[in-house]
Amino acid sequence: MSVFGTGLDKAVQESITRPIPKSAGAQMRFLVKQLKGTRAVAQMLRVSQRTVERYVKDQIKRPRPDLAARLEFVVRDRWQPQVRAQAKERAVTTGGIMIDFRARLGYTAPIGSTDDARIRDLAVALPPQSAARLFDAQARGATEQQLQEIAAEALKETYFQDKGRRAGSLEEVRFTDIERLGFRFL
Numbered sequence: 001m002s003v004f005g006t007g008l009d010k011a012v013q014e015s016i017t018r019p020i021p022k023s024a025g026a027q028m029r030f031l032v033k034q035l036k037g038t039r040a041v042a043q044m045l046r047v048s049q050r051t052v053e054r055y056v057k058d059q060i061k062r063p064r065p066d067l068a069a070r071l072e073f074v075v076r077d078r079w080q081p082q083v084r085a086q087a088k089e090r091a092v093t094t095g096g097i098m099i100d101f102r103a104r105l106g107y108t109a110p111i112g113s114t115d116d117a118r119i120r121d122l123a124v125a126l127p128p129q130s131a132a133r134l135f136d137a138q139a140r141g142a143t144e145q146q147l148q149e150i151a152a153e154a155l156k157e158t159y160f161q162d163k164g165r166r167a168g169s170l171e172e173v174r175f176t177d178i179e180r181l182g183f184r185f186l
Contacts, residue, residue: 002143002144002147003144003178003181004134004138004144004147004148004151004181005138005144005147007181007182007183008134008135008138008147008183010182010183011097011182011183011184011185012084012087012088013076013084014184014185015083015084015086015087015185016079016080016083016084017080017083018079018080020072020075020076020079021075023058023061024055024060024061024062024063024068024071025055025056025057025058025061027071027072027075028041028052028055028056028071029056030075030078030079031044031045031071031074031075031078032052032056034078038052038053038056044074045067045070045071045074046070047067087185088135090185091128091131091132091135091185091186092128092129092131092132092135093128094128095128095131095185095186096125096126096127096128096130096131096186097125097126097130097131097134097183097184097185097186098123098124098125098126098183098184098185098186099122099123099124099126099151099154099155099181099182099183100122100123100180100181100182100183100184101120101121101122101123101178101179101180101181101182102119102120102121102122102178102179102180103119103120103175103176103177103178103179103180103181104118104119104120104175104176104177104178105118105120105152105155105173105174105175105176106118106173106174106176119177119179122155122159124155124158124159125158125186126151126154126155126158127154127158130150130151130153130154130157130158133150133154134147134150134151134154137150148175151175152172152173152174152175153173155173156172156173160173
């Protein structure tokens with residue numbers, strides 16, 4: 001998965017208010033309830049239906065490492081969907097999202113000004129419109145490059161141009177050499 005996609009997913013995961021179930025049996029029971037049956041869970045996890053039933057009854061307690069990883073990933077992805085949806089809704093309507101990164105930023109500007117890329121370590125609050133563009137693009141399956149371009153455009157508008165108050169002739173901002181990237185809801 002992309003750096004930007006993973007960062008957005010982590011921000012959504014941080015909005016969860018209760019921890020996911022710890023034991024494999026509890027995780028399986030949650031999935032069986034969510035998917036309304038053991039067959040669907042078995043197909044999703046690529047195990048037999050009988051194996052799922054054994055976990056549900058706590059006859060098997062410890063899954064092998066690959067199954068444990070798949071199980072945790074699927075449960076985490078489905079845990080508290082309403083809380084995650086509300087956090088996204090707040091971010092795209094009123095709160096916005098904070099982007100915290102260390103990366104090389106370059107920009108295109110008119111002749112006579114410097115456009116040399118340099119490493120910047122920034123934390124910038126992006127407005128709700130920018131958060132909405134990022135989440136919409138991610139939902140549509142945007143590539144890493146497309147998400148980078150949307151974030152760079154948001155940084156250009158918010159950080160460099162200060163919502164139209166300065167650097168009006170700035171044409172393009174580019175992300176390269178990303179060392180660290182994170183998002184969090186405001």
